[in-house]
Amino acid sequence: MANEVDVPFPKLARAEQIRLIKQQLGESGDLIVQELNSGNGGTAALVYIEGLVDARTLNEIADHVQNGPLFGEASSAVPASHMSRPQDLGTAVDAVLAGFTLLLCDEGGGNGCIAIDTKGGDKRSIAEPATETVVRGPREGFTEAIRTNTALVRRRLKDSRLRVENMQIGRVSKTDVAILYLQGIAEDRVVQEVRSRLQSIDIDAVQESGYIEEWIQDRPLSLFPTMINSERPDVVAANLLEGRVAIIVDGSPFVLVAPVVFIQFFQAAEDYYHRFHYSVIRLLRIFCFFIALLAPALYVALTTFHQEAIPTPLLISLAAQREGIPFPAFLEAFIMEITFEILREAGVRMPRAIGQAVSIVGALVLGQESVEAGLVSPAMVIVVSITAIAGFVVPAYDMAISVRMLRFVFIVLAATFGLFGISTGIIALVLYLCSLHSFGVPFMAPFAPMSGIEMRDTLVRFPNWMLRIRPRFFSGRNNVRVRRSAARKP
Amino acid sequence: MIVRKAVITMLLIGLCIVASGCWSRRELNQLSITVGLGIDKAGDEFMVTAQVVDPGQVATKASGSATRVPVTVYRQTAPSIQEALREMTTESPRRIYMSHLRMLVIGEELARSGISEALDFLSRGHETRTDFYVAIAKKSRAADILEVLTPLEKIPASKLFSSLEVSSKFWAPTHGVHLDELLNNIADEGRSPTLTGIVLSGSASKGDYVNNTEHVKAPAELRYVGLAVFRKDKLIGWLSEEESRAYNFIQGSINQATGNLECEDGGKIVIDIVRARTRIKGDLVNGKPQFRIRLEAESDIAESSCKKDIVDPAEIKQLNQQINDMLERMIHQIVRKAQRDYKYDFLGFGNVFRRAHPQEWKKLKDDWDEKFVTATVDVEADCRIRRIGTITNPLNQQMEE
Numbered sequence: 089m090a091n092e093v094d095v096p097f098p099k100l101a102r103a104e105q106i107r108l109i110k111q112q113l114g115e116s117g118d119l120i121v122q123e124l125n126s127g128n129g130g131t132a133a134l135v136y137i138e139g140l141v142d143a144r145t146l147n148e149i150a151d152h153v154q155n156g157p158l159f160g161e162a163s164s165a166v167p168a169s170h171m172s173r174p175q176d177l178g179t180a181v182d183a184v185l186a187g188f189t190l191l192l193c194d195e196g197g198g199n200g201c202i203a204i205d206t207k208g209g210d211k212r213s214i215a216e217p218a219t220e221t222v223v224r225g226p227r228e229g230f231t232e233a234i235r236t237n238t239a240l241v242r243r244r245l246k247d248s249r250l251r252v253e254n255m256q257i258g259r260v261s262k263t264d265v266a267i268l269y270l271q272g273i274a275e276d277r278v279v280q281e282v283r284s285r286l287q288s289i290d291i292d293a294v295q296e297s298g299y300i301e302e303w304i305q306d307r308p309l310s311l312f313p314t315m316i317n318s319e320r321p322d323v324v325a326a327n328l329l330e331g332r333v334a335i336i337v338d339g340s341p342f343v344l345v346a347p348v349v350f351i352q353f354f355q356a357a358e359d360y361y362h363r364f365h366y367s368v369i370r371l372l373r374i375f376c377f378f379i380a381l382l383a384p385a386l387y388v389a390l391t392t393f394h395q396e397a398i399p400t401p402l403l404i405s406l407a408a409q410r411e412g413i414p415f416p417a418f419l420e421a422f423i424m425e426i427t428f429e430i431l432r433e434a435g436v437r438m439p440r441a442i443g444q445a446v447s448i449v450g451a452l453v454l455g456q457e458s459v460e461a462g463l464v465s466p467a468m469v470i471v472v473s474i475t476a477i478a479g480f481v482v483p484a485y486d487m488a489i490s491v492r493m494l495r496f497v498f499i500v501l502a503a504t505f506g507l508f509g510i511s512t513g514i515i516a517l518v519l520y521l522c523s524l525h526s527f528g529v530p531f532m533a534p535f536a537p538m539s540g541i542e543m544r545d546t547l548v549r550f551p552n553w554m555l556r557i558r559p560r561f562f563s564g565r566n567n568v569r570v571r572r573s574a575a576r577k578p
Numbered sequence: 579m580i581v582r583k584a585v586i587t588m589l590l591i592g593l594c595i596v597a598s599g600c601w602s603r604r605e606l607n608q609l610s611i612t613v614g615l616g617i618d619k620a621g622d623e624f625m626v627t628a629q630v631v632d633p634g635q636v637a638t639k640a641s642g643s644a645t646r647v648p649v650t651v652y653r654q655t656a657p658s659i660q661e662a663l664r665e666m667t668t669e670s671p672r673r674i675y676m677s678h679l680r681m682l683v684i685g686e687e688l689a690r691s692g693i694s695e696a697l698d699f700l701s702r703g704h705e706t707r708t709d710f711y712v713a714i715a716k717k718s719r720a721a722d723i724l725e726v727l728t729p730l731e732k733i734p735a736s737k738l739f740s741s742l743e744v745s746s747k748f749w750a751p752t753h754g755v756h757l758d759e760l761l762n763n764i765a766d767e768g769r770s771p772t773l774t775g776i777v778l779s780g781s782a783s784k785g786d787y788v789n790n791t792e793h794v795k796a797p798a799e800l801r802y803v804g805l806a807v808f809r810k811d812k813l814i815g816w817l818s819e820e821e822s823r824a825y826n827f828i829q830g831s832i833n834q835a836t837g838n839l840e841c842e843d844g845g846k847i848v849i850d851i852v853r854a855r856t857r858i859k860g861d862l863v864n865g866k867p868q869f870r871i872r873l874e875a876e877s878d879i880a881e882s883s884c885k886k887d888i889v890d891p892a893e894i895k896q897l898n899q900q901i902n903d904m905l906e907r908m909i910h911q912i913v914r915k916a917q918r919d920y921k922y923d924f925l926g927f928g929n930v931f932r933r934a935h936p937q938e939w940k941k942l943k944d945d946w947d948e949k950f951v952t953a954t955v956d957v958e959a960d961c962r963i964r965r966i967g968t969i970t971n972p973l974n975q976q977m978e979e
Contacts, residue, residue: 392603396677396707400613400736403678407606408637416605503603504595 097177098201102133105192105201109135112181119184126153132193140187142208149189149204170205179203182262211236217319217341219485225361229319234264234338237321241268241334244325249273255286257300261293264338265300268324274331275562278347281527282333297337297344304346306525311494313486314526316352317342323357331562347527347562349534351546353484359549367549374547376478380491383475384421385502385510387467391417393506409465418503420464424472425496427454432476533561609675613649614735616720617659617696618685624696625655626662627721628674629735636732648732651725659699676705680739682712682757683720683776689806689813694764697811701761708758711742714806714813716775723776726798727790738800742774745802750835751822752802764811767943768928772805772825775816807924815920817912824912827873827905828925830856836880839900845883845974849901849963851875860931862938867953869927873905875961882972889970894963905959913955923950 097105106121113119122134132153136146174180174190180201184190187207193200214236217229230237238252249271257265265286269279285304294300297317305314318324319341324334327345335344354374359367390398391406398406413420431450438446454472458464475495482488494517501509524531534542542559544550558569614629628651635648652670656662663674682700684693700706715723724734731737746754752774755763763771780798790796804822807815817825826832832854838846854875861868879888886893916925928946932939942949 391606395604395606395609395675396705400611400678400680403606404611404631404633404733405637407609407611407631408633410606411634413607416603500595504601 096175097180098173098175099199102131102192102199105199106133106135108177109181109184109190112177113184122150124150124154126193130194132191135184135190135192136206137184137187140185140209141189141206145206145208146189149191149206153191153193172203174201174203186262207235214240220318220320220323220357220483222356222358222361225357226320226322228321230321230324230336230341230343232339232341234266234336237336237341237343238266238268240321241325241328241336244321245270245328250328253283257286257289257291258294259290259292261295261339263294265294266336268328268334268336270328270331273329273558274333278331278527278529278562279333282335282346286335294337294339296340297335297342298340300335300337301344306527310524311520312350312490312524312531313353313484314348314524314531315344315346316348316484317344317486319343320357326357326360330558347525347529349526349529349561350521350531351535353487354482355545355549356483364549364551370548373481373483376481377487377491380475380479380482380488381495382498382510382514383471383478384425384495385498385513387471388417388421388499389502389506389510392503406465406467409467412462413465415463417468418499420468421472421499421503422496424454424458424464424468425475425499428472428476429492529561534559604673604675608672610652610670610672611678612674612676613678613733614681614683614724614738615676615679616683616685616715616724617688618719618721619688619691620655623655623657624659624662624688625653625719625721626659626666627651627653627724628663628666629724629733630670630674631733647727649727649734651721653721659696676703677707679706679710680733681735682710683715683723683738684712684773685715685720686717686813687719689714689773689808692811694811697757697761697764700757706757708761709756711739711754712757712760712773713738713742713802714773714775716777716803716806716816718778723778723800726778726800727796728800729791729796734800738776741800742802746831747833750826750832751804751817751819753805753822753826753829753831764808766929768923768930768932768939768946769926770808770810770922770924772807772817772924775803775806777801777803807920809922809924814922814924820908821912821915824908825925827854828856828858828871828909828912830854837901837904838881839897839904841884841886843885845885845972846881847879847884847886847888847897848881849877849897850880851877851961852964858927858930860927860934862931862935863954867927867931867942867949869930869953869955871909871955871957873909873957873959873961875901875905875959876964877901877961878965879963879967882966883974884972885975887971887975888966894966898962901961901963902959905961906957909957909959910955913957917951917953921951922947927953927955 097108100108110119110121116137118138120134120136120138122136124132124134126132134146134150134153172183172188174183180190180203183203187205187209188203189206191202191204193202211233212231214228214231216227220229228240230240242250242252247270251267251269251271253267255265255267256262267279267282267286282304286300289300289303291299291303301313301315301317302308307314316327318327324343324345328334332345332347335346337344354370354377356373359370391410395403410417415423431446431454434446435443435450455469459466459469479488479491482491498510498513501513505512522530522532522536530537533539534546539560541557542561544555549555556569610628610630611633612628612630614627616627616629618625618627630650630652632646632648632650635646652666652674654662654665654669656665663676666674684696688696701708726734728734728737731740742752742754745752753772755771755773760771760773763769777800778798779801780796790798804819805817805825806813807817823835823837827835832851835851835854836848837851838848840846854873856874857872859870859872861870882888886897888894888897913925916923923946927950928939928943932943
């Protein structure tokens with residue numbers, strides 16, 4: 089770096105330039121230096137990292153440099169999209185690491201250094217998103233390349249008001265992060281908040297959007313997620329239209345959207361593509377949320393403290409099942425839930441080859457054999473199974489994770505204080521949810537604070553022509569979606 | 579600061595959970611689910627019988643083991659019911675749990691000497707609900723009633739419960755009384771309760787074997803008979819089937835009832851009353867109470883073996899008149915019985931009078947019984963036959979050609 093003070097990098101001798109770059113990158117095996125003869129008789133060198141550059145563009149550049157007419161300025165003849173002239177070693181090396189090709193050639197009578205954008209290399213192609221499949225709807229999913237992702241969103245919102253702001257986060261990873269929003273629809277305050285929170289992140293690497301989510305969420309220790317992530321461009325585009333801000337992170341197909349409210353975790357993309365009657369299923373999802381949270385706790389509370397609340401034939405049946413079970417109901421619930429969590433984790437991690445074996449073992453452990461061995465009662469197995477299945481109905485996986493953790497808290501409360509404990513737990517939960525904010529928006533809007541017209545897309549989705557305004561808590565001013573004259577009468 | 583507060587809060591909550599140790603937790607297999615309770619008089623003490631479910635035997639789809647029965651009975655004698663129930667734990671491996679009680683059976687002897695003491699325990703206890711039926715064991719002990727196994731329904735107390743519920747609706751002489759209704763009837767001025775009686779027919783000694791349910795016709799059976807009349811909380815007599823029916827008509831607790839009318843030519847017509855409403859008006863006329871009972875009912879023709887042409891509206895009118903006469907006769911009969919034989923107003927007219935004329939009631943209530951004996955009662959029945967069934971004239975008529 090001592091050279092920088094007296095001689096700027098582009099003006100150094102070619103060999104010196106190359107030596108400095110190699111030194112900076114520690115003689116990396118994938119750094120390629122290609123020496124060429126330039127068209128006007130001089131020499132040039134292409135410096136790039138193999139694997140990060142697109143071979144075709146590279147060849148075209150090499151071709152041009154070698155054969156094209158160069159009238160002193162090599163840069164004029166190079167057919168590439170983005171070019172820059174790094175003035176110091178650091179910038180030049182950063183450019184090479186980002187997939188640019190350094191063209192070291194004669195320029196202006198001396199040496200020069202041009203960085204040409206040749207970003208390429210192997211990328212995953214656009215495929216159906218693994219986590220959010222639909223029956224009806226587009227099957228495009230985000231990939232890991234940020235430019236592909238922004239393009240996917242742009243294709244859906246071909247409006248000049250769609251802004252894309254770039255920044256780099258992460259000292260070592262130097263990950264490209266883009267903020268997307270619709271100027272005039274998203275509130276400036278929110279955009280500024282997102283921007284400032286992103287800028288304040290100081291971390292060495294950002295591998296996935298989850299890192300960023302943890303850094304910028306309102307409450308660092310929040311039990312519930314306050315931002316949604318999606319692999320689908322149509323979901324992100326729809327959210328942008330309601331005035332939210334999207335954060336795309338290079339290297340992750342999951343795009344963050346903020347601010348969000350609680351009910352959004354129960355909205356699936358399909359609700360909007362099918363006829364509006366289908367959205368009644370949302371009620372089922374909310375119901376399953378409660379089942380997944382409370383079912384084992386209710387079972388423990390009722391059979392341990394409140395037997396008078398159970399109808400007599402059911403009580404006799406349950407009592408019959410519990411004959412000979414050595415554990416109290418609470419312990420039974422706990423063991424079964426833990427076993428199911430073990431199975432679930434194993435299912436996620438296992439290699440495909442032994443998948444079959446694990447599922448058989450799982451069925452045995454969790455089901456018939458535990459009952460026959462007299463370790464658990466059949467009713468408990470049913471409760472745990474229903475709880476588990478109900479947990480999968482919630483569309484947002486992050487929310488399902490929170491529910492799983494809370495379920496255990498409720499079981500403990502139920503086993504200690506019965507229904508009183510459960511009600512206290514629910515009150516505490518509601519208080520907590522109402523106190524959460526997501527970038528300034530109350531988390532339980534439009535329920536608390538209540539706003540009638542904005543509830544048309546919460547529990548069920550009203551027909552499209554009835555969703556006339558955008559939710560005011562996201563987009564303050566510009567909130568007309570459907571002009572009154574265009575509204576259909578049923 | 580906030581972290582410290584959070585930690586202290588967590589510790590306190592944790593302490594609550596650990597120290598309270600799942601306070602007052604009761605596992606299902608620590609409870610003896612008592613479905614039937616029988617109370618008898620044993621000298622000065624109470625003999626309490628508890629019919630407890632054996633869940634394993636009830637819930638199994640297969641017949642379980644042939645030598646185990648679905649219920650067990652514990653019996654204890656003690657100066658009070660609470661003591662008796664607690665003493666049962668010396669015999670029972672689990673605590674007697676009363677919340678799911680279905681049936682309370684009181685022995686006749688105890689009923690004659692007063693049931694209010696027994697009822698106080700049941701209404702005061704927090705575990706006992708008020709939705710179980712109360713019945714009197716006629717000419718036997720409650721303990722014997724509760725030891726009989728029943729076909730069709732594995733738990734005998736459930737059978738008694740269902741049977742009373744269904745027969746209250748379809749068979750006029752019985753009336754199912756819940757505990758809260760019973761307590762109200764005892765406490766109300768001018769009224770007294772009546773309870774249905776249970777009779778053990780057949781050979782009692784065979785009743786408590788599984789054999790009882792292994793026959794097509796069980797040797798020992800429990801059945802409901804007429805009503806028992808009380809003077810406040812003491813049993814004073816039994817009503818016959820006809821009288822019980824009349825009583826229920828007066829009270830308005832008829833849901834459906836059946837009766838038959840004789841025809842001139844020897845056949846009979848059976849009618850089914852499907853809706854009935856009773857209105858009683860009480861007045862004071864010349865110092866004597868006067869009551870007007872108006873009974874409105876609708877009925878169907880259930881059977882006909884008469885030569886009458888029941889399609890003819892004139893005939894129907896005549897039949898209506900016959901029914902009305904029959905009902906009026908029935909009610910007069912029971913009023914006479916109350917006035918002459920019992921000399922006690924167990925029909926609840928005092929209560930009717932009290933509601934209509936509370937000021938006069940205050941003056942009369944002390945010697946209401948004498949006043950009641952002199953009361954005049956007018957009965958007006960208005961029963962209409964609405965439907966005659968899916969065929970018109972009876973088979974008899976069509977046979978004659």
